[in-house]
Amino acid sequence: MAETVLKSEDTKQFIVIKQGKEKYGINISYIHNIVRIQSITRVPKAPKYMTGVINLRGEIIPVMSLRLRFGLQAEPFTNTTRIIIVKVSGQAIGIIVDEVEEVINLRDTDMEMIIKDATDEKANYISGVGKVGTELVTLLNIEGFIVVSN
């Protein structure tokens, strides 16, 4: 799956995560850190997909489950489960994902952006689709699904 390392201005870097059978890409500029699953303290009365809070080197950071956010079944954590710490408007939040696969470079021509439909909340979660060889990666709109959760 090795991609040609292109660092010119018309490429963007994404981290590819595997969620069940599907692949999603998160723009690397949002990503602060990727950590292994650790003990999560449940927060009562929080939305269901907000799994709880963790201690990341002395900081309390809320974490959400991508599975539950997308309305999928909860699965037990495995060896590959990771928490991706992203920063949205200055605040850190963790996203629990099944597996982190790789970092890819996408040229603008490899990406197809989705025209936003403001009436469909789910559509806001996705910013487009990227083509990697023959595979398709759904590109997540981090601000879309995190701000909505507020």
Add this chain to the structure above:
Amino acid sequence: MDISQYLEIFIEEAKEHLQSLNTSLLALEKDANDKDLINEVFRSAHTLKGMAATMGFKKMSVLTHNMENVLSEIRNDQMQVDVKLLDILFQCLDALEGYVEKIIETSNEGDGDSDALVAQLDAKLKAEMEPATIIKEVAKVDGLESTPTAGDERAAKHKKMTVTDFEAHALSRAKAEDYNCFGITIYLADSCVLKSARAFIIFRTLEKLGQLIKSTPAVQDIEDEKFDFDFSLFIVSKESAEKVKSDLMRIAEVETVLIDDIEGIVGAPEQSEEEKKESKSDIKKSTDTKNKAATTNRTVRVDIERLDTLMNLVSELIIIKNGLETVENTDQNFNDQIEYLERITTNLHDAVMKVRMVPIERVFNRFPRLIRDLARKLDKQIELNMTGEETELDRTVIDEIGDPLVHLIRNSGDHGLEIPSVRIKNGKDAVGHVELKAYQDGNNVVIEVADDGNGIDIARVKAKAFEKGTISAEQAEAMADQEIIELLFRPSFSTSDVISDVSGRGVGLDVVKTKIEALGGDIEVETALGKGSKFIIRLPLTLAIIQALMVNIADEKYAIPLNSIQNIEDVNIQDIKYIQNEEVINLRGQVVPIVRLDGILEIEREDDGRDVITVVIVKKGDKKAGFVVDSLIGQQEIVIKTLGKFLTSIRMIAGATILGDGEVALILDVNTLV
């Protein structure tokens, strides 16, 4: 010219002077003939003028200049203080405060005009004096000019300076390399306020001209403003004495520059009789400044952000200490060290906390003025009594508590106190009293706002609540008086303007409550119809680190702030009674509702069928509740951290803390659970 680094000093000092101006004016209103007060007001205005001029705030300096003109006439017994004049002066004060606010926001005094005020001040002056004099006075914008006065009344103090061997060596070497060595004494204008700022500019100019060898006082002292209005120095330069002198004279507020070629004065010179006299009178002249310098030297202004950083570091330290405590170790020496560490972290925490503490006076100070304006506007006579101004609170709390207090005091004056005729009819003193009291109570600071007005008419509040649909008829029947009073804190209640015609309060009380709760405090009301009401605010001493009781509920750990815990009871399950389907216990004659935390915290589990349950009795004001927990872990010092803005809507959790083993425990918000 870069003066931005002095802007903060300017703002802080301007605020202080405005405050003292305010206090003096209020006192002057009571005793118009007090010479000391007039002098005080004059001095404040004068200092402000100088400061504003230094920073280039023209409008402020013109306004203060005109205030000064009027005040100076009063000082010289040419004019009398009257109500009209005081009103104008108060307006001037407001205008100045406006300028300072603007400066805080934009670093600029803005375009706000005070011509009208200046005209009023002029008119006042003209009424008393010959017109010709005024025109001359007003036309003169002083504080900005740098007219040199005759040099001969100033001593060339650099002649008295001595040099060390090293400096002498440097000087002689510079001479050998064809540099000119100068001894310079610089006098700043007496009106110069930000002296260190001026000195800074002078030193910068000198650095361009040549190299500074020595200065008296030392450069550091000059930067710290530890000098009167003059300082002396030796420099070596390629430039001529005239050039150096003219460059220095070009700097604003430099009044006199005495410059000599250094030859012959390097040795310790004799001090002439005349110079001795001169320096004596210098000292006399500057005693004022000296006293000020002596008191300010003991304090340092620190950016609050640095204190926050320090506090965060202390928090980290406490977390690590808690972590060490959980390490299983039987080594006595290790445990001794841990205990020692604990003592130090606790002391360190106390020390840092104290640094952050500010007397509540800062907030209280503005209330006499508020009451004065309120009384005039409402045509009531109001007397304000304040006690406990010295009570200290965390700086963050001080910054936030002002607005809620203003609300409460306005309410007391506006809705609480009756108009004088009604008061007399009810057999009360025509003068209404508002009392503001602050004191420390254990880990809390209590602020009370009380009035001897009409109190809250509970029946009318109830009727209004029913009318507005806030409560149903049955609810209205069942509600206790205290519950009805609490309706006033509901948002829906306060938005209505109708409420102000109920003798009670209303406008913005929900905002007051929200703000105080956000600070970790709570508010309650005591009222007696016809006698007055009292709002009691309770605030935590510190926001960041608290003592808490750690408890287990199922397999989760929670922290309950220790200051809200009254005691812990073992309760037999048979002793639980039911009132209106709610579980209660009878605790030594008092009925206390039981709160099943597992249910409220959505912990799913089977009933464990215990016969005796552990109940933590917590209190919030007069209200009590019993929290049912599985077991107690113990008391612990915890660092409060927020859950962040993605989890703000969870009301019953006040925050989270990191335990010794790195796990996160949530802190229960007693205020919302009781």
